[in-house]
Amino acid sequence: MQKKKKQNIVLIGFMGVGKGRTARALAELTGRFAIDTDDLIESRIKMKIRSLFAEQGEPAFRKLERTVAGWLVENVQETVISTGGGFFAVPKIRKIGKVVYLHAEVESILATIQQHPDGAKKIKKRPLLADLEKAKELFAKRLPLYRSCAHLEIDVQGKSAEAVAEEICLQLGIQKRD
Structure with a gap:
C-alpha cells in the first residue's frame, strides 16, 4: 500500500518576511493546523534559539533543524x-510538503517590521536585520537557494x-474551509 501524500505546505523565506503570519492566515483559511519549526526547536531544548546560538553556536541549531525536518517528514500531514x-537548507525539504517561498526585498521587510507596534522587539529578535548591509548580503546569498528548493514563489510585498x-x-489548488 502506498503511503498517503503529505499535503503539508512549507513556508520558507528571509527572516521577517511574514511566514508566521501567513501560516496562521493559511491555517484559518484551510482549517489546517499551523506549526513553526523554531517553536518546535525551542520546545524540544527548553530554551530560546538566541540562547542556543550563544551557548552552542549555529552548527548545533542547524543539527536541530535537521532533526525537526525528519520528524516532520515522518509525523506531520495536512x-x-x-x-x-x-x-530551506535542510536536506530533502520537499519531502515535508509543498515548499512555498515568500519573497520581499530586504528594505520592504525591514520597513514592515519597523512599522509594527512591537517593531523594536522584533528587530532585537533578529539581530541580522539591525545591520542592513549584512542583511542584504545574506539575502543575496540565499535568494537563488530559496528559489531552487521552492515549488512556488509568492511576492508578498x-x-x-x-x-x-x-x-x-x-496557486496550489488547495481547497478552502467551508
Whole structure:
C-alpha cells in the first residue's frame, strides 16, 4: 500500500518576511493546523534559539533543524509549517510538503517590521536585520537557494497575510474551509 501524500505546505523565506503570519492566515483559511519549526526547536531544548546560538553556536541549531525536518517528514500531514530563515537548507525539504517561498526585498521587510507596534522587539529578535548591509548580503546569498528548493514563489510585498494565503490556495489548488 502506498503511503498517503503529505499535503503539508512549507513556508520558507528571509527572516521577517511574514511566514508566521501567513501560516496562521493559511491555517484559518484551510482549517489546517499551523506549526513553526523554531517553536518546535525551542520546545524540544527548553530554551530560546538566541540562547542556543550563544551557548552552542549555529552548527548545533542547524543539527536541530535537521532533526525537526525528519520528524516532520515522518509525523506531520495536512499542516502549514512556517520555518526559520535558514530552514530551506535542510536536506530533502520537499519531502515535508509543498515548499512555498515568500519573497520581499530586504528594505520592504525591514520597513514592515519597523512599522509594527512591537517593531523594536522584533528587530532585537533578529539581530541580522539591525545591520542592513549584512542583511542584504545574506539575502543575496540565499535568494537563488530559496528559489531552487521552492515549488512556488509568492511576492508578498505590500500584501496582507490573508491575501498571500488566498494566493497560495489558488496557486496550489488547495481547497478552502467551508
